[in-house]
Amino acid sequence: WEGGGAMAAAGSEGPRSAALALLGPVPGAPCCPHGPALLFVKTSQGKEEGRRFYACSACRDRKDCNFFQWEDEKVSETRLAAREAYNRNHQPPFTHRQNMDRYKNFVLLPLSKRRFCQECQQLLLPAEWEKHSDHQFLCDITTAQLKSPSQLLYPLENKKTNAQYLFADRSCQFLLNLLRDLGFRRVLSVGTPRLHELIQSKASQEEEFSVRSLLLDIDFRYSQFYTEDEFCHYNMFNHHFFGGEAACETCRKFLCEENGERVIMVTDPPFGGLVEALASSFKKLMAMWRETEKEGHDTKEMPMFWIFPYFFESRILEFFPSFSMMDYQVDYDNHALYKHGKTGRRQSPVRIFTNLTPSMIVLPEEEGYRFCAVCQRYVSSGNQHCEICNSCTSKDGRRWKHCVLCKKCVKPSWFHCNNCNCCTLQEHSCEKSDVGCFVCGKAGHKRSACPSLSHP
Ligand code: SAH
Ligand code: ZN
Numbered sequence: 088w089e090g091g092g093a094m095a096a097a098g099s100e101g102p103r104s105a106a107l108a109l110l111g112p113v114p115g116a117p118c119c120p121h122g123p124a125l126l127f128v129k130t131s132q133g134k135e136e137g138r139r140f141y142a143c144s145a146c147r148d149r150k151d152c153n154f155f156q157w158e159d160e161k162v163s164e165t166r167l168a169a170r171e172a173y174n175r176n177h178q179p180p181f182t183h184r185q186n187m188d189r190y191k192n193f194v195l196l197p198l199s200k201r202r203f204c205q206e207c208q209q210l211l212l213p214a215e216w217e218k219h220s221d222h223q224f225l226c227d228i229t230t231a232q233l234k235s236p237s238q239l240l241y242p243l244e245n246k247k248t249n250a251q252y253l254f255a256d257r258s259c260q261f262l263l264n265l266l267r268d269l270g271f272r273r274v275l276s277v278g279t280p281r282l283h284e285l286i287q288s289k290a291s292q293e294e295e296f297s298v299r300s301l302l303l304d305i306d307f308r309y310s311q312f313y314t315e316d317e318f319c320h321y322n323m324f325n326h327h328f329f330g331g332e333a334a335c336e337t338c339r340k341f342l343c344e345e346n347g348e349r350v351i352m353v354t355d356p357p358f359g360g361l362v363e364a365l366a367s368s369f370k371k372l373m374a375m376w377r378e379t380e381k382e383g384h385d386t387k388e389m390p391m392f393w394i395f396p397y398f399f400e401s402r403i404l405e406f407f408p409s410f411s412m413m414d415y416q417v418d419y420d421n422h423a424l425y426k427h428g429k430t431g432r433r434q435s436p437v438r439i440f441t442n443l444t445p446s447m448i449v450l451p452e453e454e455g456y457r458f459c460a461v462c463q464r465y466v467s468s469g470n471q472h473c474e475i476c477n478s479c480t481s482k483d484g485r486r487w488k489h490c491v492l493c494k495k496c497v498k499p500s501w502f503h504c505n506n507c508n509c510c511t512l513q514e515h516s517c518e519k520s521d522v523g524c525f526v527c528g529k530a531g532h533k534r535s536a537c538p539s540l541s542h543p
């Protein structure tokens with residue numbers, strides 16, 4: 088076992104190659120501070136090999152959580168007790184309830200006494216100023232600031248564990264308008280604090296606005312701003328509610344209100360995450376919804392938007408065959424790559440995957456999207472309908488070209504290589520390798536060099 092973390096290894100190579108595979112969340116798994124650990128196994132060319140072990144579900148970097156245990160390892164009573172103590176010590180300093188009481192006191196303070204410690208990312212009460220005297224802080228925290236915590240808190244940019252990429256305002260507004268137009272009244276926001284915030288602020292400002300949101304996120308800083316009915320501390324890689332049965336029940340109730348109708352789940356997980364772990368949790372959330380006593384539609388799935396890069400399409404469809412990928416490009420504020428530049432558009436690879444009927448997802452015409460009558464869905468302006476494939480085939484928004492030898496449309500920058508017998512980048516190496524790429528599954532390159540990720 089050498090550094091790097093199980094998630095990093097499994098996430099970057101996938102089950103096709105010599106790497107680590109996720110066996111899943113299993114009953115009776117040992118716990119780290121992030122809830123039950125996940126079971127992994129070393130694989131070689133898809134075959135299981137070697138000892139199975141547990142590792143942290145949430146952290147892909149050993150520096151963030153170094154939990155490790157062989158599946159067949161005997162753990163002594165002393166070590167178990169030490170582990171429990173460790174897990175307790177690594178919980179946040181205040182409970183959600185305590186944070187709510189603190190908030191109530193905080194809003195009673197005059198503006199001049201409202202401080203937010205930037206180092207501890209915490210609202211401070213006057214009695215605590217002393218303790219934070221050598222920390223940087225913001226003063227005069229307004230009600231407006233308290234209502235937009237995603238602006239007040241700094242985005243956690245630790246790439247491996249908590250990469251927080253916040254929606255650009257335009258994308259966030261688009262999502263909310265879409266949800267409203269589709270008639271949804273409740274949004275389960277899983278890892279979408281900014282969407283949650285937009286819904287909360289509209290609900291408090293506009294009278295006829297009738298959408299509500301429940302935020303599920305691992306970022307406990309949000310518990311300073313939202314009640315237990317608005318926020319649950321949740322780990323989406325192992326479906327763990329840190330607040331225990333009560334928090335789980337809050338979520339269940341939220342899903343099952345109005346007979347389970349008019350609710351949708353929207354999630355925007357960290358991209359480095361294990362798709363199978365996410366899918367397993369999302370299925371459990373869907374099952375929570377399905378268990379409502381509602382008449383006649385037990386075959387239906389809970390509506391869902393899973394926001395994720397387009398190159399994960401096949402992985403997502405493996406777990407959710409009813410999903411399709413929309414062309415809408417989701418933009419972010421703090422991600423240089425995924426943001427619209429001043430000069431024209433830098434294409435974002437992030438899309439919406441949904442189990443709703445594609446034709447219902449109306450994309451903004453003023454941004455160039457148009458409806459394809461044959462495909463019965465909105466597509467991006469560059470996405471041409473291919474007569475041979477009989478579909479709008481572009482995944483990245485650029486116009487793709489049809490290759491008669493590959494019998495499919497490929498990226499405009501690709502050429503057919505007779506050696507490899509497929510289309511690829513011109514400057515590729517034809518050498519064979521039996522380690523497949525995690526992203527496209529093809530041999531000959533690693534994920535970092537995958538032609539399907541490259542931009543011209
Ligand atoms: N675009 C979204 C934010 C997506 S960033 C928005 O603007 O609202 C990913 C989000 O998932 C972050 O809020 C992060 O805190 C959360 N997250 C990361 N790991 C998580 C985990 N294991 N369980 C639950 N949430 C997690
Ligand atoms: Zn501080």
Ligand code: ZN
Pocket residue numbers: 473474475476477480488489490494495496
């Ligand atoms: Zn084609």
Ligand code: ZN
Pocket residue numbers: 490491492493494497502503504509510
């Ligand atoms: Zn080809």
Ligand code: ZN
Pocket residue numbers: 524525526527528529532533534536537538539
């Ligand atoms: Zn590849």
